[in-house]
Amino acid sequence: MAGTVVAPYLLNVTERSTDAGTAGGTKTQLAPFDYHGVRLLESPWQKQYQETRDFYYKIPDDNALKGFRERAGLPAPGVKLEGWYGNDAFNVFPQWLSGMARMSAATGDQAVGEKAHNLMLEWAKTIEPDGYFYYSRKPTFHYTYDKTVCGLVDLCKYAGYQDALPLLEKITDWAIKNLSRTRQPATSGDPSSGMSEWYTLSENLYRAYQLTGNPKYKEFGDVWPYTSYWSKFTTQTDPDIHDLHAYSHVNTLSSAAMAYAVTGDSQFLKVIINAYDYFERTQFYATGGYGPSEKLMLPDGSLGKSLEIDSNNFETICGSWAGFKLGRYLMMFTGEARYGDWIEKLLYNGIGAALPMLPDGRTFYYSDYRLGGCRKIYGAIHDIGGDWRWPCCSGTFPQVVADYHNIIYFKAPDGLYVNMFLPSEVTWTQAGTEVKVTQQTGYPESDTTNLTVQINKPTPFSLKFRVPAWSRGTTVKVNDTKLDVTIAAGTWATVQRTWNPGDRVTIQIPMEMTMVPVDRQHPNRVAFRYGPVVLVRTEESLEVPNRTELSRWITPASQSLEFHTLEESKGNLLPFYRVARGQPYRMYFDLKG
Numbered sequence: 001m002a003g004t005v006v007a008p009y010l011l012n013v014t015e016r017s018t019d020a021g022t023a024g025g026t027k028t029q030l031a032p033f034d035y036h037g038v039r040l041l042e043s044p045w046q047k048q049y050q051e052t053r054d055f056y057y058k059i060p061d062d063n064a065l066k067g068f069r070e071r072a073g074l075p076a077p078g079v080k081l082e083g084w085y086g087n088d089a090f091n092v093f094p095q096w097l098s099g100m101a102r103m104s105a106a107t108g109d110q111a112v113g114e115k116a117h118n119l120m121l122e123w124a125k126t127i128e129p130d131g132y133f134y135y136s137r138k139p140t141f142h143y144t145y146d147k148t149v150c151g152l153v154d155l156c157k158y159a160g161y162q163d164a165l166p167l168l169e170k171i172t173d174w175a176i177k178n179l180s181r182t183r184q185p186a187t188s189g190d191p192s193s194g195m196s197e198w199y200t201l202s203e204n205l206y207r208a209y210q211l212t213g214n215p216k217y218k219e220f221g222d223v224w225p226y227t228s229y230w231s232k233f234t235t236q237t238d239p240d241i242h243d244l245h246a247y248s249h250v251n252t253l254s255s256a257a258m259a260y261a262v263t264g265d266s267q268f269l270k271v272i273i274n275a276y277d278y279f280e281r282t283q284f285y286a287t288g289g290y291g292p293s294e295k296l297m298l299p300d301g302s303l304g305k306s307l308e309i310d311s312n313n314f315e316t317i318c319g320s321w322a323g324f325k326l327g328r329y330l331m332m333f334t335g336e337a338r339y340g341d342w343i344e345k346l347l348y349n350g351i352g353a354a355l356p357m358l359p360d361g362r363t364f365y366y367s368d369y370r371l372g373g374c375r376k377i378y379g380a381i382h383d384i385g386g387d388w389r390w391p392c393c394s395g396t397f398p399q400v401v402a403d404y405h406n407i408i409y410f411k412a413p414d415g416l417y418v419n420m421f422l423p424s425e426v427t428w429t430q431a432g433t434e435v436k437v438t439q440q441t442g443y444p445e446s447d448t449t450n451l452t453v454q455i456n457k458p459t460p461f462s463l464k465f466r467v468p469a470w471s472r473g474t475t476v477k478v479n480d481t482k483l484d485v486t487i488a489a490g491t492w493a494t495v496q497r498t499w500n501p502g503d504r505v506t507i508q509i510p511m512e513m514t515m516v517p518v519d520r521q522h523p524n525r526v527a528f529r530y531g532p533v534v535l536v537r538t539e540e541s542l543e544v545p546n547r548t549e550l551s552r553w554i555t556p557a558s559q560s561l562e563f564h565t566l567e568e569s570k571g572n573l574l575p576f577y578r579v580a581r582g583q584p585y586r587m588y589f590d591l592k593g
């Protein structure tokens with residue numbers, strides 16, 4: 001079966017992408033910086049990145065390697081990492097390598113790159129002659145192979161360790177011979193179906209093919225299209241996807257995205273565009289999160305009803321990682337700004353609102369949006385007795401915070417695209433001239449961002465910035481002079497000029513309070529969002545005297561993004577990302593009348 005090509009419905013497509021300039025590839029509208037040239041400056045998100053980096057850097061190598069060495073019969077000092085880490089189905093080791101490789105590329109942090117490389121070399125000693133590489137002798141899941149491909153690709157691509165490639169080939173030869181090709185689709189109502197997540201494999205295999213040019217990875221990637229699911233988004237208006245596992249069914253769309261990247265077949269692009277539109281319309285909470293109890297919902301009011309019963313509303317870390325990737329692929333291939341709005345929501349209300357890792361491996365897993373009152377805790381609220389050490393989300397945690405460097409800016413031949421308003425610097429070469437732009441902002445706690453252009457000689461290029469879909473009245477100035485440029489919510493605004501050294505751009509994006517209904521069937525079940533930031537209330541009920549004149553009864557408090565309401569004694573509204581562990585809060589409210 002090796003070399004099985006994509007499914008018939010995709011082969012029958014005659015329309016090819018007009019962007020596909022060359023065979024086997026497609027034109028990218030916007031290029032990400034791909035962990036090069038972007039530096040975070042001081043902000044809560046830079047702090048979260050640094051804390052996460054330090055946490056993973058301090059995990060003793062012997063502990064991470066213990067199970068691999070025991071399986072190989074090698075001396076295995078150290079203390080075993082417990083919880084999910086001990087289970088092959090979800091060992092997160094290669095995701096740590098991926099995250100650390102991306103961190104080292106983004107920040108020039110050699111120490112974290114060397115740690116990842118050393119872990120890889122020690123793990124390589126445990127690979128068996130036939131290429132068997134898992135943590136133990138338990139069932140061999142596609143999931144773990146997929147993450148290992150990602151880790152090895154990233155060690156080579158981002159950290160420059162070429163010696164990852166022979167290992168990648170060795171374990172892939174094993175996988176080609178041994179991984180089950182049953183490819184059973186996940187089915188509604190059967191949580192164990194598709195649980196090995198074979199349908200996310202092709203993304204990383206196609207990345208391996210792009211990196212190496214070795215057709216073996218392309219051919220093996222071609223084995224795993226998730227046709228029965230992907231095709232729903234091109235053939236059905238209301239695709240029946242309810243009860244499917246949420247994170248992996250967003251993550252598999254990144255495989256469709258990479259199938260588009262390596263084939264140029266526009267059908268794959270349609271899949272991800274239509275899927276995003278459907279998710280945006282039917283699956284997302286106000287936070288950008290999705291998947292109560294890890295399930296996709298019927299578009300019949302189930303999302304709104306989930307708030308009555310469910311505390312496990314969003315698998316936060318993995319879900320944000322999948323969202324960042326899919327949002328970025330969509331922006332790369334379409335050039336459209338609107339997908340950045342989702343990335344922004346996840347940044348502030350998803351991963352950016354997560355609690356930090358605990359030393360024993362406990363990981364902030366689910367965000368809690370339940371109507372009756374919520375807490376930020378570790379592990380699942382309905383399964384408090386379970387073991388939530390080193391779960392899947394402890395694998396994506398270092399990846400998704402490294403990704404902060406890869407969501408702020410894009411570039412294209414005409415210039416720079418500013419997607420996120422985060423304190424940062426970006427350096428790139430524009431038509432042979434090195435340009436550095438420094439972005440200073442307190443956004444989203446202030447509504448203004450300032451960009452300064454550092455350049456040696458006057459240089460023409462466009463500086464474009466995302467005008468959020470939720471915004472009204474955005475303005476832009478250059479050197480304090482207001483510009484008359486087209487500004488439309490949900491698109492890029494363009495400042496085209498010949499830039500001089502020291503030119504300053506000031507973008508003001510006024511924010512206002514909005515009430516966001518959870519779904520169409522529940523227009524009175526709302527969350528409060530100020531700009532992109534979801535607010536929560538620390539106390540009980542919330543009287544709503546007048547829905548249309550929010551500013552009359554919600555007034556700014558002394559701290560940014562905090563608000564008093566009429567019943568001040570019952571607590572303020574404040575950003576979800578500012579809520580501490582264990583602090584009670586409410587995110588959704590049923591309005592009266």
Ligand SMILES: [Zn+2]
Binds near residue numbers: 315317392393394
């Ligand atoms: Zn997870």
